[in-house]
Amino acid sequence: MSVRVYIEDTDAGGVVFYANYLRYMERARTEALRQAGIDLVAWQREHRRLFVVRSVRVDYRLPARLDDELTVHAHMIRIKRASLECEQPIYRGAERLVDACVTLACIDADRLTPVRLPGAIVAALTDDRERRA
Amino acid sequence: MSVRVYIEDTDAGGVVFYANYLRYMERARTEALRQAGIDLVAWQREHRRLFVVRSVRVDYRLPARLDDELTVHAHMIRIKRASLECEQPIYRGAERLVDACVTLACIDADRLTPVRLPGAIVAALTDDRERRA
Amino acid sequence: MSVRVYIEDTDAGGVVFYANYLRYMERARTEALRQAGIDLVAWQREHRRLFVVRSVRVDYRLPARLDDELTVHAHMIRIKRASLECEQPIYRGAERLVDACVTLACIDADRLTPVRLPGAIVAALTDDRERRA
């Protein structure tokens, strides 16, 4: 997923504010799930299932600047019973600017308690991963 | 209401990003309503009433910078049947940086249609205004 | 310019937070200027000229929701000596959700004082407007 750095994303240091990379990552995850045929809004509305971020590990290697064109990845590298691990490096051309790993959990939208990943989602993600491999 | 400018609020121009003043204004409105005894979260939960912004007029006179200590006002200057007008100038010390006027409407949280301002809210705002006058 | 509503843009009301439409508008203005051949970053770096927002008028007619695909316009409707007026309606399909008008001024990046719009920028915008007409 390609992302342009706009002035809203930068801070007074002239570079992208560190929290804003997490916004890019969330966009890329949503698009990756959409491409795998998973519509999060429908899952919430119809099945009361929500994906929430459980943990984030980010290493900032090089700063992105105003007007940069970035590529934000979202690779589902591990699919577990109740959680997903998503690798999300960010590149500017061939340069890797950011390394990140985001763990998502599936919860019940009403009781906010963890639940198993729905079978249909596991199947869609597994198919998608095989198609790309 | 006093607001400190943090790096998250600034952009690559070294000043507060123009949309972020609207975040400050929202905080100041929430606090002004709270001080008038109006709890918006409770109104939404219990009475399904939501306040939404209908219009915004902002004149940016001078930029705020990193680390500035700002004062953000929220004066309910006009209380109408289904809307409120809130004047929200922003100062740095005696300097007026921003002039703003925000119109809020009351809507039904489920049908998202405009409704009359609840009597209790009108009364609380009117009392609050008289107390300050 | 097309914009997708991501979870980062929404608030607890389930709709796009009112300040975030201004972020969309800024992206659309930047792209409109880029398409007219105007590179704001280069203007700042090489000529120390900055465009800043002087005023904003926004009418929120209908809320945008998570996952909506929006179209954000940026029409330079008036080109004056030291300022530009930009009309920025936002649509979801044929529905107009937001009406907005943004006034930009050109300033000296070092002294932060207003200056005349550079001739090259006026020419580029005028050409661009005629090409579209």
Added chain:
Amino acid sequence: MSVRVYIEDTDAGGVVFYANYLRYMERARTEALRQAGIDLVAWQREHRRLFVVRSVRVDYRLPARLDDELTVHAHMIRIKRASLECEQPIYRGAERLVDACVTLACIDADRLTPVRLPGAIVAALTDDRERRA
């Protein structure tokens, strides 16, 4: 440092958007440094020294909601040659909602290369830590 959750911080899930906790942490770090007598803006302006985030580790245990009053910590737990480790748990009352560890590096603001932590900053942080112990 105490932080109120405003509508700007929440997302359509009704909870604080995961990237926004990093904004709270940045505010708490800035205040912690200020209390230790370190003015980051002055360090940038006068000495061309900038603190940048090198890595972030966040575990989201429980969500914060609209109107919550949070306490955001910033404990400098390790002071090294060119970097600082800052522990930043976030609480709502006695409940720990978020665990976080942020590593900061000191860089030259012009060349954007890592440099040693200035002695005055190390001394101020060490004094501050002893005072609190």
